Amino acid sequence: MFAFCGRGGDGSLTTANTLAGIGKLLGVCPHGQRGVESNIKTEPTELWLRLASVPIACTSGLLDVLVAFDQSAIEDEEGEGRTLPITQMRDGGVLIYDSSPRLLYPNMKHELNRAAADAILREKKILVFGIPMAQEIMRRFGANAYVTRNAVAIGVIAELFCLPEKACRAQLAREHKGGTRLEWNIAAYEFGRQFTREQEWKLPGVSFPESAGILEECQLTLGGNAIGLGALVAGCRNYVGYPITPASEVLEYMAENMPSPGVVVIARSQDPSPEEVAFLDRIQQTSGVLIQEMSELMAINQLQGAAIAGARAMTATSGPGFSLMQEGLSAGGIGEIPLVVVLSQRGGPGTGLPTRTGQEDLLFSIFGSHGEFPKIVISPKDLKEAFLFAVEMFNIAERYQTPAILLTEQAVAQGLFCSRAFPLDQIAIDRGKLLTQEELDSLCASGTPYKRYEITEDGISRRTIPGMRGGQHLATTNEHDEFGSAIETIKNRLAMTHKRMRKFEVAAKDRRLPQPRVFGSKDARFGFITYGFPTNATCEAAAHLEEQGTPTAVLQLRTLWPFPEQAVRAFLRGKDTCFVVEQNYTKQLRRIIEMEVVGPRSRKIKSILRYDGRPITPEDVLEQVVKGGLN
């Protein structure tokens, strides 16, 4: 487990990515988390990187190696109450720091003073390796080379862990495409290695993970990219969004990869081969558009238009934008429009912690928006689920003709994960009761007038899109009759409310919605219930408890609304204690469990919470288990 700390702009992210890349070349699975402040430069930044033989999806609270580019790793200079990375080191770990004397540029205030952490360094018997990273690089290449000082840390790590030269150089070359930048980086890296050898630094007790040989077939990327790919494979051909952290990854992924006719024009070479022509023609036939909208209000309503027109369309946002979208979601509820919205949670309220994780919007995602309408909320825990659930969102939204929300969080959207290859050829597209022109023609020929909001047993009506002959109707936000015409009679109001809510009852029994999953010992008397990212840390904590002789089970809820009440009830049967693990203060998931299953005063249920904006770790879970959790 590694952490890289400095100020924004110090290259902590670059260093983490370089090491992840080297790991990848060596067949080792990385998992990375960002702890960055909501600005571009100068505030303390922490990057967490864990390497393992098999895919893991959470960081550990026990650091083996801490790389400090400045004082923020070991001292809370401004008294912000941060949990200092140094306090999270395991006994006997190693601190590698830039020991350059008072720097001239650019973070001169932040010269590292290890005396500030002397007590803790001694107590934990931490090996301290100081190396004048910036000083040496600037001496050799001048002030501009300052930015490459982080490659020195890579050199030190490479030497300590005996990483092969080839992989390290290949990764650096891949990141810095030639030129002086590469030259400086290589020199910095070599200096790191050489200095480590000269000082005879050694790192007892930890070794670099072995390759299990599975990485070849793996995807290795951010959750946000997997959501984007899932959406494209599901047939999303209109992405509308307003940039917001931590949902911009999805926007940018879609911007880059949305098949578009414009791209085809540019790509066609002078003398294209037949395969190229066929490929480009196929792209042209599957063209879509990406729109960076001017606000979330515009995004959600533009999405309505696209969905009414029959395109598979999506937007992604975070809390502040989701707040602005509430009226539009509600409109989609009554208009029975398949709206697909990704909500990537961050710490709130207000602007809150824009770049940090949290699960504060579970209740909001379920109960937000005025009025009553069916809404479906599903949540992935890692990369593979992010991909699969993104696909499923479109099927769900179109099957039930209602808003569907993919509830995720910063730790997933911006976390670096490794997972088995996405099963592209197993993806199925279900457009629900969307009629074809032929079906509509035969319906019209039978003499029945087409009714967009026809009252049916399952509450779902047949859908047409503008341009289809005979399918004319009004898509509306008013209460309406079966044709879409505004009407306020009691009889109609009740019939339409019941029709819409019947869809929800049908969805609650739909096994095609992501089903809850149980990990660990099925008949354990001790369990956890959780959803989303904390599932990963919880499962790891559970495995640890098992190892120590306590049979433990974990229930991961994957569809959150309609609430999988029966699965929770079944899971709780036979449990003496059950911890609900989530990243908020108000125990939102637990409240739903109480509301839907156990009632408010169940003694069985306890809470494990973390709501400081940082991703929860297995150590957090274990520590709170020992303390007995919160009532």
Place this chain on the structure above:
Amino acid sequence: MYDPEEQAFIKKNTYSDIPLTVKDISGKESNWCAGCGDFGILAAYKNVVVKLHNEDGVPLENFVAVGGIGCSAKTPEWLAKSPSAGNMGLYGCHTLHGRDLSVASGLKMTNPNLIVVAFGGDGNTLAIGMSEFMHTCRRNHNITIVIFNNQVYGLTKGQASPTAHKDLVTGSTPRGVRDQPVDPIQLAIVAGATFVARGFSKNRKELEELLLAAIRHNGCSVVDVITPCVTYHREEGGKIRDTAIYGWWDEHIAPIKDIWGDAKQRVEKESAAGPDYDVTDKLHALAVAHEGAEGGRWPLGLFYHVIGVPTAEEVVGIAERQPDGTLKIHAPAHANISVQDNLPYYRQLAEALRYKP
């Protein structure tokens, strides 16, 4: 102008030869107050739809009427299929207050074959929906925006709208309006609309011509229509349900040519086009709109019309200009999304995520 290639394409695929009549698209009876100006706009639009269908060959199912929220924005309701009227009806969207232009652009950006016309009040489009209005004009979406300009919020029973003139007494301004009114014409021109006109609901013939030209125009068209609210727009001494408000409007409007006389001094130096009003000259258009606004007389007619400016749909490539000038449409709503057919592309994308931090 309405694109011939697009027209031929539509005709080939879906055009029905049966001539359309106004009755075919007249839905349930409207619930507007007797004497409301909105009737005139609805009637004009129905005639325009019939013309576009019967003359240009636009299939009925390609029209989409989009409304925001307001008395005016109910227009799509009266055009929709209704069993009591026994009509065929138009596709329509009755959306949210101020959000109709986003819905409209969403429809157009995913299916450029549709003829999208948005109907909204001055409150809908120029207050809560101002951002949508400016950006829709700016991007030059090939849609038509009809603003029902009555200086008040009709549906919420008579508060001031952003077009209300200074000192107008309304439910929300008992001591008279304090703010400057907005002029949708000047805004639309500056924002980037490529067809900008003003009509009067009473002058049906002229309004019909403007609407027809607006829809045929390939680009963003804004038609600001003066439509008296007989119930809530009361000038001093006015009574409830007072059609005398038509008389007040008559005194506060004038054809563009009448105002141009004074306005042209404003542009004489800058304009190369000479003393005649030129609809392709932004400065002429702004000068006459400004002159009218200053003098308290709203100019009526076609202010501004330029062709050849790429539309939003052309810019993103879904309406693709061919070498011969016609447009080829790639509607995202009709994209082939079969996983099987697109597997080579998806494989390429998945491959790129083998390592992408």
